[in-house]
Amino acid sequence: MIKVTFLGTSGSTPTKNRALPALVIEYKGKLLLFDCGEGTQRQMMRYGISVSRVDAIFLSHIHGDHTIGVAGLIRTLALNRRESPLDIYVPAGYEKAINALVKFDDAMLGYRINIHPIKKGVIHKGAGFVVSAFKLRHTVSTYGFVFKEDDKLHFIKDKLKGTGLKGTMFAELLSKGKLKVGGALIELKDITVLQRGVKIVYATDTRPSRDTIAAAQNADLLVHEATYESTESKLAIERLHSTAKESAQLAKSAKAKRLVLTHMSARYKSLKTLLSEAREVFPDTEVAKDGMSIEL
Numbered sequence: 336m337i338k339v340t341f342l343g344t345s346g347s348t349p350t351k352n353r354a355l356p357a358l359v360i361e362y363k364g365k366l367l368l369f370d371c372g373e374g375t376q377r378q379m380m381r382y383g384i385s386v387s388r389v390d391a392i393f394l395s396h397i398h399g400d401h402t403i404g405v406a407g408l409i410r411t412l413a414l415n416r417r418e419s420p421l422d423i424y425v426p427a428g429y430e431k432a433i434n435a436l437v438k439f440d441d442a443m444l445g446y447r448i449n450i451h452p453i454k455k456g457v458i459h460k461g462a463g464f465v466v467s468a469f470k471l472r473h474t475v476s477t478y479g480f481v482f483k484e485d486d487k488l489h490f491i492k493d494k495l496k497g498t499g500l501k502g503t504m505f506a507e508l509l510s511k512g513k514l515k516v517g518g519a520l521i522e523l524k525d526i527t528v529l530q531r532g533v534k535i536v537y538a539t540d541t542r543p544s545r546d547t548i549a550a551a552q553n554a555d556l557l558v559h560e561a562t563y564e565s566t567e568s569k570l571a572i573e574r575l576h577s578t579a580k581e582s583a584q585l586a587k588s589a590k591a592k593r594l595v596l597t598h599m600s601a602r603y604k605s606l607k608t609l610l611s612e613a614r615e616v617f618p619d620t621e622v623a624k625d626g627m628s629i630e631l
Contacts, residue, residue, distance in 0.1 A: 337362050337484065337533050337631045339556065341623040342378040343370075346540070346562045346576075346598040347400050353625050354378050355400045356598055358537060358558065360482055362464060365390045369480055369537050375404035376411055382626045387415050391422040391459055393466065395539060396477035397429045406436040413444040420447040424459065424468075426476040427452035453478050464532070469550040471541035473575045479541065481550050484532030494526040533631045536591070539598045542575050543585045551589035555631055558623070559585060561596035564608050579609040583616035597623040 338361040343354035355372025359379070366388045368375070379386050386408065394402050402425075409421065425433045430450050437448055451458065455478075459466040464484045471477040488509070499516040500508065508514045513522045536551040539560035551557045562576035571578050577585075579596055586594040594617050599606055606622045613620040 337482075337535070338628055339535060339558075339631065340382060340384060340628045341595075341597065341625060342375055342382065342384075343372045344597045344599065344623040344625055346560070346600050348601045349373070350601045353599070353601070355404070356539060357404065358597070359384060359389075360535060362482075362484070363462065364388070365461060367459075367461075367466065367482065368392045370395055370401040370539075371404040371408060372400050373403045376408040378625065382628075386411055387417060389421065390461070391424065391466075393453075393459075393468075393480050394423070394425045394433070395471070395479065395537075396426060396473060396475050397432050398475065398540070401540075402433070402436070405433065406439070409437060409444065409448065410442050413442060413446065417446045420449055422449045422451060422459065424451045424453050426478055427454055428476060467550075469546050470544075471538060471547065472544050473540045473542070477540060479536065479538035479547060479550060481554075482533075482535040482537075484534070486532045487530045488523070488527045489530055490527055498526065535631070540576055542572070543577055543581045548585055548589045551586070551591050554589065554591040556593050556595065556629065557586050557589065557591040558595050558597055560598035561609055561613065561622075562598055562600050564603070565612055579613040580616055583613035583620055586617045586620070592619065594620045595623050595629070596620065 340359050342357035345353035349355050354374050356370040357372050357375040358369045360367045368389050376386050433450050453468045457465050457467045467481045468478040471479050498521055508523055534554045535556045536554045537558045538547050559582040560577050561579035561582045563571045563578045565578050565580045568578050610622045
């Protein structure tokens with residue numbers, strides 16, 4: 336099971352009910368944190384997510400509403416006596432800015448922090464998954480992220496009957512693709528089925544783009560910013576953000592299974608218009624709320 340929890344869903348400034356951008360993916364005991372706005376560690380505590388289990392942090396861009404929370408979180412980890420290294424990913428060229436958040440007060444952290452420059456392609460590999468990055472269109476260098484669970488081959492029980500396969504033969508068949516057993520040639524493709532791994536795409540802050548459509552093809556879950564209503568499309572273009580309707584059009588083009596809108600402007604007290612505009616184009620749309628979790 337993969338669990339996605341929205342820790343902060345506001346854009347630029349927080350509101351009483353919505354914190355600054357942060358999202359966490361839980362997979363087999365590992366926590367992957369995407370963006371880390373001010374107050375992220377408190378949001379994690381509020382929603383029962385262990386700060387100590389954060390394995391890596393992925394920062395979409397350097398703007399403060401997506402990064403300031405790093406400073407407090409890493410110091411809490413030190414006070415909790417963390418020993419394992421922490422990987423932080425930031426767009427190439429901004430490593431010094433994140434290093435400043437790490438070192439500004441000469442805190443004794445007691446564990447290693449590895450700051451990695453983000454470039455297009457696979458940037459992080461874990462047990463059973465990879466995280467890839469793709470370019471977004473914003474006012475500074477910005478990246479979106481794809482969490483992709485590994486595809487898995489499963490043997491079809493009914494088709495194993497009478498094959499004579501046993502013990503180490505299964506491993507040999509998996510490595511070679513075919514195997515002779517008792518004079519009969521057995522091909523892997525004939526007795527297995529491929530289970531596609533879960534795909535989650537996170538894209539904020541950005542204008543809609545072809546790169547995002549390509550990255551989000553057939554995604555099980557697309558999390559995309561929806562900073563503005565359609566009436567403020569001119570502002571979205573000027574500030575390189577997206578409207579809810581544009582995000583829905585992108586999800587439709589990408590053939591995503593599910594769309595969740597995030598990074599809504601704090602100017603909106605009600606998000607009903609954002610949701611209705613998106614659902615007119617892509618019915619399987621939700622508006623994220625702080626603390627909302629999705630299991631995949």
